[in-house]
Amino acid sequence: MKSNIIIANWKMNHSFDDVEPWITKFNQKIENSNLNSTEIIVCPPAILLDYFDEILLEEEFKILEKKGEDVEDLSQEDLEKMTSEIRKINLGAQNCSSHESGSFTGEISAKMISDSGCKYVIIGHSERRKCSNESDNIVKEKILISLKNKLIPILCIGEDLQIRDQKDHLNFIKTQLNNSIPKNQEIEDFIVAYEPIWSIGTGKTPTLEQISEAANFIQKELAGNIDFKIKNLRIIYGGSTNKENSREITSIKNVNGLLVGGSSLDVDEFASISLSVEES
Numbered sequence: 001m002k003s004n005i006i007i008a009n010w011k012m013n014h015s016f017d018d019v020e021p022w023i024t025k026f027n028q029k030i031e032n033s034n035l036n037s038t039e040i041i042v043c044p045p046a047i048l049l050d051y052f053d054e055i056l057l058e059e060e061f062k063i064l065e066k067k068g069e070d071v072e073d074l075s076q077e078d079l080e081k082m083t084s085e086i087r088k089i090n091l092g093a094q095n096c097s098s099h100e101s102g103s104f105t106g107e108i109s110a111k112m113i114s115d116s117g118c119k120y121v122i123i124g125h126s127e128r129r130k131c132s133n134e135s136d137n138i139v140k141e142k143i144l145i146s147l148k149n150k151l152i153p154i155l156c157i158g159e160d161l162q163i164r165d166q167k168d169h170l171n172f173i174k175t176q177l178n179n180s181i182p183k184n185q186e187i188e189d190f191i192v193a194y195e196p197i198w199s200i201g202t203g204k205t206p207t208l209e210q211i212s213e214a215a216n217f218i219q220k221e222l223a224g225n226i227d228f229k230i231k232n233l234r235i236i237y238g239g240s241t242n243k244e245n246s247r248e249i250t251s252i253k254n255v256n257g258l259l260v261g262g263s264s265l266d267v268d269e270f271a272s273i274s275l276s277v278e279e280s
């Protein structure tokens with residue numbers, strides 16, 4: 001059995017009032033199952049990150065207290081160690097600035113994201129590439145700055161329908177990989193999400209063969225190129241995933257998980273996806 005990562009990308013949805021019920025319900029749903037080989041990551045809007053982390057900590061304190069630990073008496077270091085051992089959901093951001101700090105109104109730095117309890121950051125999502133004109137070069141700068149701030153990048157790549165119809169999709173993703181992943185840089189953990197634009201939010205998913213072709217291609221491109229020095233590479237798929245198709249997609253060789261948009265908003269659906277993937 002391989003290990004998978006399931007990432008919820010809430011995009012610009014949900015608010016403060018939704019965080020606690022979502023977490024409580026998710027924990028209830030997975031309570032009696034061992035999500036041993038599946039890692040869950042939630043990427044809420046940036047303004048909710050700190051609060052999300054706070055609620056996770058509250059839940060963890062309750063679990064520790066039930067186990068007889070006196071949370072008040074523990075040192076900060078012990079508390080962090082114990083809560084991270086029982087943490088079921090890791091946090092990720094949906095974007096970060098390509099700059100360290102400074103006069104960039106409205107932007108959020110990788111350090112701020114890391115300080116909010118995040119382990120991961122999504123970079124180069126097609127919606128950002130489109131709405132904010134993010135080029136591969138900017139994406140590369142964002143990857144560099146996240147690595148510097150100990151965040152694990154989740155790089156999104158994928159072609160639009162026109163490129164797919166022209167059968168130029170492999171060339172297209174090759175260029176995206178080559179232009180946006182820093183070369184000659186030792187990278188410990190890295191995630192590539194293959195997200196064909198034509199499948200995002202459309203209800204259209206590629207065939208299993210098409211996903212497999214892309215995942216194998218990405219694997220070969222990054223493992224077979226001496227310029228890339230990635231120790232732990234994970235390739236995931238994103239685009240119109242749901243509880244019906246999640247298991248078969250994650251059964252594909254070289255696919256190590258899913259980036260889930262719309263279906264992550266409904267906690268029942270997201271929990272079902274997570275549980276079905278655990279069995280794949």
Ligand code: PGA
Pocket residue numbers: 009195199200201202238239240241259260261262263
């Ligand atoms: P979707 O979005 O699951 O709603 O298609 C996926 C994504 O954009 O990450």
